[in-house]
Amino acid sequence: MTNRLHAVDVDNAERPLFVGVDVGGTNTKIGLVDDAGRSLARTSIPTEEEKGPDDLVARTSSTIKQTLRELGLAQNEAVAIGLGTPGTMDIPAGMMLEPPNLPHWRNFPIRDRLSEASGRPVSFANDGNAAAFGEYWVGSGRAFPSIIMLTLGTGVGGGIIIGDLSIDGEHSHGSECGHIIIDYHDDARMCSCGQRGHIEAYASATALVKRAEEALAKKSGSALKKKIEAGDPITPLLIAQCAEQGDKLSLELVLDTAFYLGVGIVTLMHTVDPAAVILGGAMNFGGHESALGQQFLDRVREVVHERTFPVLAKHIVIDFASLGGDAGYIGAAGIARAAYHKAKRA
Amino acid sequence: MTNRLHAVDVDNAERPLFVGVDVGGTNTKIGLVDDAGRSLARTSIPTEEEKGPDDLVARTSSTIKQTLRELGLAQNEAVAIGLGTPGTMDIPAGMMLEPPNLPHWRNFPIRDRLSEASGRPVSFANDGNAAAFGEYWVGSGRAFPSIIMLTLGTGVGGGIIIGDLSIDGEHSHGSECGHIIIDYHDDARMCSCGQRGHIEAYASATALVKRAEEALAKKSGSALKKKIEAGDPITPLLIAQCAEQGDKLSLELVLDTAFYLGVGIVTLMHTVDPAAVILGGAMNFGGHESALGQQFLDRVREVVHERTFPVLAKHIVIDFASLGGDAGYIGAAGIARAAYHKAKRA
Secondary structure, three states: OOEEOOOOOHHHOOOOEEEEEEEOOOEEEEEEEOOOOOEEEEEEEEOOHHHOHHHHHHHHHHHHHHHHHHOOOOHHHEEEEEEEEOOOEEOOOOEEOOOOOOOOOOOEOHHHHHHHHHOOOEEEEEHHHHHHHHHHHHOOOOOOOEEEEEEEOOOEEEEEEEOOEEOOOOOOOOOOHHHOEOEOOOOOOEOOOOOEOEOHHHHOHHHHHHHHHHHHHHOOOOHHHHHHHOOOOOOHHHHHHHHHOOOHHHHHHHHHHHHHHHHHHHHHHHHHOOOEEEEEOOOOOOHHHOHHHHHHHHHHHHHHHHHOOHHHHHHOEEEEOOOHHHHHHHHHHHHHHHHHHHHHHO | OOEEOOOOOHHHOOOOEEEEEEEOOOEEEEEEEOOOOOEEEEEEEEOOHHHOHHHHHHHHHHHHHHHHHHOOOOHHHEEEEEEEEOOOEEOOOOEEOOOOOOOOOOOEOHHHHHHHHHOOOEEEEEHHHHHHHHHHHHOOOOOOOEEEEEEEOOOEEEEEEEOOEEOOOOOOOOOOHHHOEOEOOOOOOEOOOOOEOEOHHHHOHHHHHHHHHHHHHHOOOOHHHHHHHOOOOOOHHHHHHHHHOOOHHHHHHHHHHHHHHHHHHHHHHHHHOOOEEEEEOOOOOOHHHOHHHHHHHHHHHHHHHHHOOHHHHHHOEEEEOOOHHHHHHHHHHHHHHHHHHHHHHO
């Protein structure tokens, strides 16, 4: 089922067109994007991990065909595919290695398989860098020559783009910004990766819930505690709702998340010194649309301003992402587009 | 007084030649480097901060002339100059802004002034990135497509080079690796920059002395304590000597330095994922020539291996720098060379 986005219609789309594919643990997003970064259509298909990666490659390829057909486009109008997957991976080799979210997909040459199945060149990227490239190309980062994007969800993802260069690293572990250390002590919080002190262990949704549990075990008298005692499960959404309704403890938990993020952002700024830092992902507490989201963003900015050099405090732009769940496939398409135009120039 | 290096003699030098200038708080190094990165000659002149930057520009320019003359070279054989200075700075504008080591040199357009005085194009860089570029070009990093260099001295300097790209940042604060945060707590150690928790506040020479003072106030019975009580000032060299003579406390202080560095290196690896990490600067505890230096390096490697992802632990190369105090001017010359060849190709 193709979901028409109407960001641009087929007649007005700038040619050539590109396909972006964003493989996730549960769903895989496939979108058609024009040369100006506008989405013509997007589809989400279940990843169905248990059926194996060859099955997903086949379904992705037929979804691309079907999408072009549904839009009345010739198959050759989409000239290249960008593919983002979760790590671990070997980007130059086009391999997925041992993705924790897709435990049965090991050492799979997904780039070349998708290229064979679809008959198109495929550019391969880490999903975090693909999303960052999307925001850099046509999202909140579009006015800036370099950005760092942090994606806040179950974990903390990262992407670093410096002037069209995606920082993939020499071993496909560049931009793993969730795993920078903000506390070296032996008793620092444990990260999902098994190491201590990483920003993800403080500022992810998982970490927020953990901190809430600890706080509730110690404190009494909060609205959050009453909800939990009444049987509600602790979730970031419940914490946000309680914070919005004036619960002091819940607000503290949200603003502490912003504090830890701010600390991590300072480290990233002192390493890369980007023009902007973009916060994406579901855990944005409502983003600009919500007073809580704005309060969260303001606290991040405040912590960064307090802790960075004066010149950077003056110039750095910190904002929410604007493409939502579309960033990944749009960015993947953008990476394919950059490779396509570079090859044409050469 | 020009000091002939004899790394290559004038007849065998590859043309064209480049000049590298490395401005420091006390001395300014000026060297002549051939197209293959070999140093033909180097000179050190006092920076003489109090005389102002125009005076240094004039003396630098005449030193370049004199060096070429002494070597029997025509003035036009040196086609471009690379200039590294300590921050803060505005690299695209060619300005020194408020360098803490040169407090009276504010808002000085050093790039253009040196270019006017010498009649050559000048490439401008941060001194940390210049040194990193030197190691990347012809030093310990020469076999690698990307490196991070940490310079261990009074402070901790940094330089990040990714495939000929020096990470200067949007506001000339890229690669300020000494100022990444390894401890977010309010009681974290205070850095020279006035912020807390930075790696420089743990792993610099200043920090080592501070940690030694604290340890000596608490513990008794160490050889280091006896030396101090006999009137020796606490210095990294004294601590290293005591460690080499079997003093347990001193060795612990040295290896703790390695621990903090290892933590910071992990954060940098999870951001940039370079092929190699190079440790430069005077505080290398004797480097490869000394058992203590080797022990120090081994401990850095051990901490990194324990704390990074398996793929990175397997592949990362961590080693001492090899150019010593020449890295800065050689790297500056290398940056000028890269700009020269790029302009010729265009």
